[in-house]
Amino acid sequence: MTQPDRTVCVIGLGSMGMGIAASLLRSGFDVVGCDVSADAMAHFAQHGGRIADTPAEAGRGAHVVISVVVNAAQTEAVLFGDTGALSGMARGGTILSCATVSPDAAxxxxxxxxxxxxxxxxxxxxxxATRAAAGELTIMASGAPQAFDDVRDVLDCIAAKVYELGDTAGIGAAFKIVNQLLAGVHIAAACEAITFAKAMDLDIARVYEVISASAGNSWMFENRVPHILEGDYSPRSAVDIFTKDLGIVSDIARGLKFPTPVASTALQMFVMTAAAGMGRDDDASVARMIAQLTGLDLPGA
Structure with missing residues (x-):
């Protein structure tokens, strides 16, 4: 399939954005990428994508801009800033904003x-990142029905499941923050469990094998514990992501006067890990933080 009259701009070529951009390229879209990392842009260019030095340049004439940055501040900058992408978009274009932000920001x-x-x-x-590269993401989306109709071909290219959750922005953000509450808690629990096993002098590779086939398993345990077993903390998803996302959970809960004691404890575990200098490392680094506190030796220490 080719889409010669459809230019899509992807801002943010990290692990998720690169997968999105690559999926679009495979489907024949004209894709322009932009990132603060020269290496990321060079990698994208090697795979046939066009690159631009600024979001404004990348968005010039684009029918769709996909923003795959980290937070609300970055979203603000790449869309509305002095070199923001919206300034030169094609008339009637659509923005897909993928960052986890508060519903109010959305x-x-x-x-x-x-x-x-x-x-x-x-x-x-x-x-x-794996599902992004395969074009099989889950998207929790909300916006005007016409906007969905306008970008249906793009959504079909990058996602296996698109949940259309409402007609206005903020609903998708709220669904995602529920997901992040669970994800953050599950990562923290997985890291606590595997280091607890180590403290009992168990073979943690064997623990992983057994728990992965037992009722205590979770998607995060199954996905993150291999990083710990391999001693590989290169960031697939960084600790700082969860200090941000669980911080949003905390802010919303405080406004609602709703207690979130489990999420609050998980947030402090990520904050402690960031304070120990691992904020930009893989979020499984919570296990390293626990190991440092307790004097345990993990693989790759």
Whole structure:
């Protein structure tokens, strides 16, 4: 399939954004990528993508801009900043904003986008780098029905499941933050469990094998514990992501006067790991933090 009249801009060529951009390239879209990392842009260019030095340059004439940055501040900068992508988009274009942000931030971005005559879809993503590269993400999205219709071909290319959760931005963000509450708690619990096993002098590779086939298993245990067994903390998803996301959970819960004691404990575990200098490392580094506190030796220490 080729899409000669459809230019898609992907801002943020990290593990998720690179997979999204590659999936679009495979489907024949004209894809322009932009990232602060020269290495990431060079890698994308080697695979046939076009690159641009700024979001404004990348978004010039684009029908769809997909923002795959980390947080609300970065979303603000790449969309609305001095070199933001929205300034030169094609008339009637659509933004897919994939960062995990608060519902209030998503609603604000939508209003500002619509004021410029463009459409905005609140489209946080889940599935990890492997599913991004395969075009099999899960997208928890909300926005105007017409906006979904306008980018259906793009969504079909990058996602296995697109949940259309409402007609206005903020709903997708709220669903994603529920997911992140669970994800953060499960990662923290997995790291605590595997280091607890180590403290009892168990073979933690064997523990992983047994628990993965038992009722105590979780997707995060099964996915993250291999990083610990291999001693490989290169960031697939960084500790700082969960200090941010569980911080959003905490902020929302405080506003609602809703107790989140388990999520709050998990947040502090990620904060401690970041304070120990591992904020940019893989989020399984929570296990390293526990090991440092308790004097345990993990693989690759």
């Amino acid at each position: 609603r604000s971005f939508e209003a500002r986008t619509q004021a410029l005559g463009l459409s905005y879809i609140d489209a946080p993503i889940s599935g990890g």
